[in-house]
Amino acid sequence: MAQSGKNAKPGKAGKILHRKYYHDRSSCLSDYLLKLVVGIVMLFVSVITLYPFLYILFYSLSTSGRVGAGLLLHPRGFTLESYRILFTNTTNISHAMLISIARSSLGPLVSLTVNSMGAFALSRKRLIGRKIFMIYVLMTMYFSSGIIPHYILMQRLHLAGTFWVYIFPAMFSTFNMILIKTYMEGIPEELEESALMDGANDYIIFFRILLPLCMPVLAAVMLFDCVHQWNAYSDTMIYNSMRTNLHTLQYVLMTFIDTTTQSLQEAESKGEAQALFNPVTARMALTVIVTVPILCVYPALQKYFASGILIGSIKG
Amino acid sequence: MKLRSLLRKIAAQHRLYVMMLPMLAAVTIFSYIPLSGWVMAFTDYRIGGSLFGGEFIGLRQFKFFFTQANDAFYVLRNTLVINLCSLAINLTSACAFAILLNEVRTNWLRRIVQSVSFFPFFVSWVITYTIFNTFLSMQTGVLNVVLKDLGLLETGINFLGDPKYSWPVIIFVGFWKSIGYNSVIFLAAISGIEQEQYEAASIDGATHMQKIRYITIPALAPTLSVLLIMNSGWVFNSNFEEFNLFSNSVNWQKMEVLDVYVYRYGLKMLDYSYATAVGIIKTVASLIMFFTVNVIAKRVNGRSLV
Known part of the structure; x- marks a missing residue:
């Protein structure tokens, strides 16, 4: 047998x-x-x-x-x-939520535009000077100027203390650009050639032909960017900590941890652990609120990972 | 004539250059221009003054880092120990987890475990910190309370403060956050193994253990080693958002890493010149690491990573 x-x-x-x-x-x-x-x-x-x-x-x-x-x-x-x-007592939760939503919707839109256009140009083999541009862009993955020069730049550009410090520094990502570029290179060149023959220019090729074909990777990158923007807190801490009207949910939650641990310790030392308003339950509620949006997009995130769109770039 | 035809070609594809423009502008403004700030490390820069106005002081700030108390020692030790241990533990445990997950033959069960373990990767560091704070804090932490109720502890352990626990805790945090994510890579590698090998082994009477030992593990070894080599280029880089939350005034000796050190000296103590110098040391060390790793990878793998 x-x-x-x-x-x-x-x-x-x-x-x-x-x-x-x-x-x-x-x-x-x-x-x-x-x-x-x-x-x-x-x-x-x-x-x-x-x-x-x-x-x-x-x-x-x-x-x-x-x-x-x-x-x-x-x-x-x-x-x-x-x-x-x-939502009623504490000062600025609803406003912070608005800021969070604004940065995680506007940020990905801007960066998707910049990244996909760059990826399109760099994925065209006929582009003159392609190699030089590639090196110029890829080099940035291997060095960083450091936090202080970056901070000074944000001050000089008058981005610090404004909402735009969340958007502009994040408008290009080498990783995302390569992801889109790799995907575009997998699309048969014949499509482009025949369009060129019909007299289409590069804008038309990009918007009418390539973009619709790249929807899976664009959606994946967009979603990933959204999560990034939603989760970030250090830019708020560094550039906008004095601007309460620009605080994001993550930052508010972070300040909550500090203040609740303090007030809890004070309460404990005074023997008033059973305070009327329990800051810990409020902190937990805020944690849930901050987590729920991630949970909502989680099935989609997992799908993109499972299909290998985001993993492929890590491997090579 | 040649130049002219080149120019004509370039003009014909000017739209490509226009589309590339935002990307090139972003890279130039946010990555290359700030490099000019590196002169601060060599001058006695005064806050608010001109970048190039300070007096030249040579390498004094760089020497400071290595001679000032034992700063260089503890910061580099923390950075390297935490990153290298995390790297080794996270990847091997993810590899083992993927192998075991693959042994779960019930589809829905496997999918649930995978979904659940992947989720922490997507939550923010603030939430991660909230969770660990809730479970590990000294008085009210769930773990401490449970251990006290069981009579295993007299007083709670200060996991997040006591320097003794800093390394295990932060390595566990990294494990918790990345186990699902890293295992996806290994699961993909497992699904790439030819099914015939397992069938042949079954026919020869191999047990499951033997199949794992002689087929799955050897097939995953190259993936594991490539990932280990590739990621070791990043040993000087830590996640600032993570370490900024988990470092505090009690555990800094064991928890503070380069990125947090630079932040503390630069933006909290406002010593721009010194912080920039330490930042430069980090970048240069990283570049050397990347270069070395690339050479090793070429030898091992026969292909370059860059």
Whole structure:
């Protein structure tokens, strides 16, 4: 029987045989051990990556007086009070949300335009001076001027202290440009040649022919940029910390950590741990609010990774 | 004549140059122009003054970094230890995780574990810090409370403050955030292994363990080594957003890395000249690393990475 299996070309018979052997052999000790290890590792990784988020969600939905420290498997005394307080009492959550949304929608639009046009030009083999331009752009991946020269530049350009410090420095990304360029190089040149023959110029080729064909990679890059913009906090900290009207959600959450730990310590030292307004539940609620948008686009993000669009560039 | 035809060709494709313009402008303004700020490291620059107005002081700031207390020692040690350990642990554990994940034969279960483990990669560092703060803080941290309830601890451990725990904690943070992401690369490599090899092994009576040992692991070894070599070019670079949150006034001796050190001296203590000098040291060291790594990669892999 083994003989016939070996000779069988990949087909139904071979698969059935394979499955039979698979079952027969899994009964040996080392394979039981393997199954055990697999189970334990999967459980461990799932718990440490999932439970923290669940904990924070449950905490934010709990009544502040009834929730202490320790494990939580469900909200204690379900209430939406923390969320209500967050949006009514605390100063600038709604405004910070607007700023966050503005930068994560405008930023990707600008950078997608710059990156895709650059990628188009650099992916044309007929471009004169292509190699020089490539080197000029790629070089920047390997050095950085450092934080201080960059800071001074932002001051001199009058970008510091404005909303545009979120958009302009991020308008070009070598990584994203290469991603789009690689994709464009995979599109048959005949399409372009025939369009050229019909008298189309480069703008028409780019907008009418290449862009529609590059939708998958453009969507992937755009989404990735959105997440980047949404998650960033250090630019707010460095350039806009004095401009409360330009604070983003991430930055507000960061200042929340500092102030709540402080006020918690003060409360503890005064023996008033059961304060009326529990800053911790509010902090948890804010964490949930900041996480939810990522959760919403997560299926799409995962899809692009699974299809290898974003991984391909890492490998080469 | 030759020049003329070249010019005509260039004129014919002027639209390509126009489209390239925003990219070239961005690169020039945000990457090349700030390099002129490097003169600050060699002059006694005064804040607000002209970039080129300071008096030339030579390499004094560079010497400072290596002679001032033991700053250079602890900062470089932290940067290298944390980055190298993270690199080795993250990649090997992701490789192992991918192999084990591939052994989960129930499709929906595998997909759920993969989705769950990938999620931390996409959340911000502020949220990551909030989570670790919630679980590890000394008085109210979930882990400490549970350990105290079980009677395993008398008082809570100060994971985020005590320098003793800095390295394990920050390496675990990196593991937690990147396990799902890194395993995707290895899962892709596993799916590239020819199925016939496994079938042949089954027919010869190989157990699952043997298949992993003699087929999967040897097939993944090149991927692992390429990734290790490639990423070791980045050992001087840390994620500023991550370390800025996890460094504090208690654990800085074990937690502060080059990028945070430069930030602290430059923008908090306003010593622009010195911070720029340390930044230059970092960039030059990185360039040397990239160059070395590229040479090694060429030898090992037969192809250049740059």
